[in-house]
Amino acid sequence: xxxxxxxxxxxxxxxxxxxxxxxxxxxxxxxxxxxxxxxxxxxxxxxxxxxxxxxxxxxxxxxxxxxxxxxxxxxxxxxxxxxxxxxxxxxxxxxxxxxxxxxxxxxxxxxxxxxxxxxxxxxxxxxxxxxxxxxxxxxxxxxxxxxxxxxxxxxxxxxxxxxxxxxxxxxxxxxxxxxxxxxxxxxxxxxxxxxxxxxxxxxxxxxxxxxxxxxxxxxxxxxxxxxxxxxxxxxxxxxxxxxxxxxxxxxxxxxxxxxxxxxxxxxxxxxxxxxxxxxxxxxxxxxxxxxxxxxxxxxxxxxxxxxxxxxxxxxxxxxxxxxxxxxxxxxxxxxxxxxxxxxxxxxxxxx
Amino acid sequence: xxxxxxxxxxxxxxxxxxxxxxxxxxxxxxxxxxxxxxxxxxxxxxxxxxxxxxxxxxxxxxxxxxxxxxxxxxxxxxxxxxxxxxxxxxxxxxxxxxxxxxxxxxxxxxxxxxxxxxxxxxxxxxxxxxxxxxxxxxxxxxxxxxxxxxxxxxxxxxxxxxxxxxxxxxxxxxxxxxxxxxxxxxxxxxxxxxxxxxxxxxxxxxxxxxxxxxxxxxxxxxxxxxxxxxxxxxxxxxxxxxxxxxxxxxxxxxxxxxxxxxxxx
Numbered sequence: 001x002x003x004x005x006x007x008x009x010x011x012x013x014x015x016x017x018x019x020x021x022x023x024x025x026x027x028x029x030x031x032x033x034x035x036x037x038x039x040x041x042x043x044x045x046x047x048x049x050x051x052x053x054x055x056x057x058x059x060x061x062x063x064x065x066x067x068x069x070x071x072x073x074x075x076x077x078x079x080x081x082x083x084x085x086x087x088x089x090x091x092x093x094x095x096x097x098x099x100x101x102x103x104x105x106x107x108x109x110x111x112x113x114x115x116x117x118x119x120x121x122x123x124x125x126x127x128x129x130x131x132x133x134x135x136x137x138x139x140x141x142x143x144x145x146x147x148x149x150x151x152x153x154x155x156x157x158x159x160x161x162x163x164x165x166x167x168x169x170x171x172x173x174x175x176x177x178x179x180x181x182x183x184x185x186x187x188x189x190x191x192x193x194x195x196x197x198x199x200x201x202x203x204x205x206x207x208x209x210x211x212x213x214x215x216x217x218x219x220x221x222x223x224x225x226x227x228x229x230x231x232x233x234x235x236x237x238x239x240x241x242x243x244x245x246x247x248x249x250x251x252x253x254x255x256x257x258x259x260x261x262x263x264x265x266x267x268x269x270x271x272x273x274x275x276x277x278x279x280x281x282x283x284x285x286x287x288x289x290x291x292x293x294x295x296x297x298x299x300x301x302x303x304x305x306x307x308x309x310x311x312x313x314x315x316x317x318x319x320x321x322x323x324x325x326x327x328x329x330x331x332x333x334x335x336x337x338x339x340x341x342x343x344x345x346x347x348x349x350x351x
Numbered sequence: 352x353x354x355x356x357x358x359x360x361x362x363x364x365x366x367x368x369x370x371x372x373x374x375x376x377x378x379x380x381x382x383x384x385x386x387x388x389x390x391x392x393x394x395x396x397x398x399x400x401x402x403x404x405x406x407x408x409x410x411x412x413x414x415x416x417x418x419x420x421x422x423x424x425x426x427x428x429x430x431x432x433x434x435x436x437x438x439x440x441x442x443x444x445x446x447x448x449x450x451x452x453x454x455x456x457x458x459x460x461x462x463x464x465x466x467x468x469x470x471x472x473x474x475x476x477x478x479x480x481x482x483x484x485x486x487x488x489x490x491x492x493x494x495x496x497x498x499x500x501x502x503x504x505x506x507x508x509x510x511x512x513x514x515x516x517x518x519x520x521x522x523x524x525x526x527x528x529x530x531x532x533x534x535x536x537x538x539x540x541x542x543x544x545x546x547x548x549x550x551x552x553x554x555x556x557x558x559x560x561x562x563x564x565x566x567x568x569x570x571x572x573x574x575x576x577x578x579x580x581x582x583x584x585x586x587x588x589x590x591x592x593x594x595x596x597x598x599x600x601x602x603x604x605x606x607x608x609x610x611x612x613x614x615x616x
Binding site: 129130227237 | 411429456481532
């Protein structure tokens, strides 16, 4: 699985910021097998499924990283694997669709609703309850009914345990802040968990601000959501006055979801963690900066965390340390980024 | 006013027949037509009317009721609108009315406000599909205080402990799902129905309705061997979908229900 994943200090990115900036350390979950933190949870739950005597796995996927991780774990353990994915996500994460198929999984297209993660979860749950005798539902984030939020957090907590040890060895102290992007919120809880008792460490989750904080155009649940129940979870939900779930938008499929993991809602209401958002444009800019300045192409999801870390680094100043969870790599996103920034056109240079 | 549900099942038992519980998604094709449909179901002899509140994420439902939900939402149906509908038609209908909802529309309105409006509308019972029994006590108490019965869903994978909890907290009747999965019609009633009914009967005298997969008179008769009533949902919703806003909508609904009750006689 490639654990422990390394910690990497950004040099040129930090130096490029206009104001004196904090040191930034990246927890390199993008270097975990399959290219994201998702494998930590997928392997844990697939082993559980095997132990329970199930022969088949169903899963949902948004960005495709959880689907790829689940297909990988299923291939390894000899389990049949069906992955539900929204039609819109299949189009924007086409590379991962092919990867899942190569790994022997069946990708099932979902055309309902917004054709994204929420709709894929609905279909996966329908499949699961119909075939529960021989099928295990391998949920990919800290969402859904109990015990999924707890179980997924446990499998992801390895990120924070490693990172806390590594950063103490590297710098001799705890960081001032830990920053991670939050869709359902599994990479964020994974890295936050070990730092929760360290009350001097700020825990900051970054949601998707999308195009604008208007209904249907973002996925910042803490900015526009209210308490509700979605897919077995009571948490902050983007919903209308009648209790129907609002459509969401983010440039990153993995953050494009109307509810946030319930433990994040708890940490936020406790005041232990704080949540902010970065829009599509900010994420795209950070995606390009990290690529050009550090040679690391991040997932668009993780680029939201990078973008906020850059702002925070300048607020906190050069003596501060920020730990950022680089939750996934960006190969899956290169086609959509190319479309957004116009890289397909005029890129060739004649000789 | 007390719930009309116990009297409805007393009548079914006294007449030694299999009761029929009908489900429709309110607002499909629109709320005014739903009023006509519910009156037709009552005329045709449905013993209990389940009225679905449309929700954007119908994750316990198969394609037929998903489509009905989409049509209802597109036509503007909301939880508040469904409560208004029941209030309007209550006096013209004899059968008990049970609201069938996902948790979120009710929580959004507020449990107390929902309970007040349900009571004022003359609702007899409420079933909340995605409210686990372990979380249901406060909601159930709020409904009980207003004379609204809380109906629980039980499936073949429900443990005996949970069956007992549902029997203790539930009122009116219990709703058994005869097979695993989402709503939808099937050619035959699943084999799990008999075993589930036996497990429920062992712990409670509450009336039992069995559903999921019921669409033909022979299904109703078969279920009568194990339960007080059969629930028809997708089969009926499918009839409504086919008729749309056409002139024969009410007639088709009525004759479908009479056929379910009486077969081809």
